[in-house]
Amino acid sequence: MIKRISLTAALVASAFTLGACSELPQTVVAAKKGDEKAYIAADNKYVEKGWTSGDPVTWEKQLKLRSQGQDDYVKAK
Amino acid sequence: MARMKFICDSERCIECNGCVTACKNEHEVPWGVNRRRVVTINDGVIGAEKSISVACMHCSDAPCMAVCPVDCFYRTDEGVVLHDKDICIGCGYCSYACPFGAPQFPSAGTFGLRGKMDKCTFCAGGPEKNGTQAEFEKYGRNRLSEGKLPACAEMCSTKALIGGDGDVVADIFRNRVVKRQSNGKAAGANVFGWGTAYGKPQQAPGKKS
Numbered sequence: 505m506i507k508r509i510s511l512t513a514a515l516v517a518s519a520f521t522l523g524a525c526s527e528l529p530q531t532v533v534a535a536k537k538g539d540e541k542a543y544i545a546a547d548n549k550y551v552e553k554g555w556t557s558g559d560p561v562t563w564e565k566q567l568k569l570r571s572q573g574q575d576d577y578v579k580a581k
Numbered sequence: 582m583a584r585m586k587f588i589c590d591s592e593r594c595i596e597c598n599g600c601v602t603a604c605k606n607e608h609e610v611p612w613g614v615n616r617r618r619v620v621t622i623n624d625g626v627i628g629a630e631k632s633i634s635v636a637c638m639h640c641s642d643a644p645c646m647a648v649c650p651v652d653c654f655y656r657t658d659e660g661v662v663l664h665d666k667d668i669c670i671g672c673g674y675c676s677y678a679c680p681f682g683a684p685q686f687p688s689a690g691t692f693g694l695r696g697k698m699d700k701c702t703f704c705a706g707g708p709e710k711n712g713t714q715a716e717f718e719k720y721g722r723n724r725l726s727e728g729k730l731p732a733c734a735e736m737c738s739t740k741a742l743i744g745g746d747g748d749v750v751a752d753i754f755r756n757r758v759v760k761r762q763s764n765g766k767a768a769g770a771n772v773f774g775w776g777t778a779y780g781k782p783q784q785a786p787g788k789k790s
Binding site: 535537538539540542543544547548551552553554566567570572573575577 | 583710713725728730737
């Protein structure tokens, strides 16, 4: 009886001690946040008029129109 | 979908540093960090002095993205290369990889500690909610989501620096080149600064034109 108890105790102890030898997975997963789309209007009072927030078509149109401000030949017409 | 690009016309840049100032002011960039800067070659040589404004070029195959050990970079649908400062560890690998010297590191503090990387965002902010204070504090203004273009390009007095959808930008620049050519000025590769950067094509030895 005493033999059996000591054997069980030895098994439990070895299970615990050998458990420390195991290796935990160490995969690095960067917790990247998803960025909002650029055509979602900024949460401030500086948003230009002439396009609708959430609508990529009107947003692109707005940017293209604004880009023309960089063309002197268009401005000088 | 628009594909955002910058181009700087070396024939027009007058080294005024207006773009640098506009960027610093718009994003409240700290001392020691220059998201944009003007590079001049042949300084003082009459007729040969050329300047261009340089910042992150938002590469299609960005080396900074490739080398980042914590994968903090991402590309938006518009082709703008951005990064997440909450993931960045400030190691500086991106700085070595970037051919334009775009990644900047704030060195504030008594021991000049190197902080998290900072760079041009094409005025597109970062992963925080568009136009919020949290986004502004980490990445600066998000002008794209305000329906505007980058402050540097819009502030350029000679319109040497152009920014926006690549197709539109290319059209504007092409139009200039054609006008210059029709006025008898250098055009084509010369206007792009190819000859300045890589030298004029040399005649093969023994060949006569």
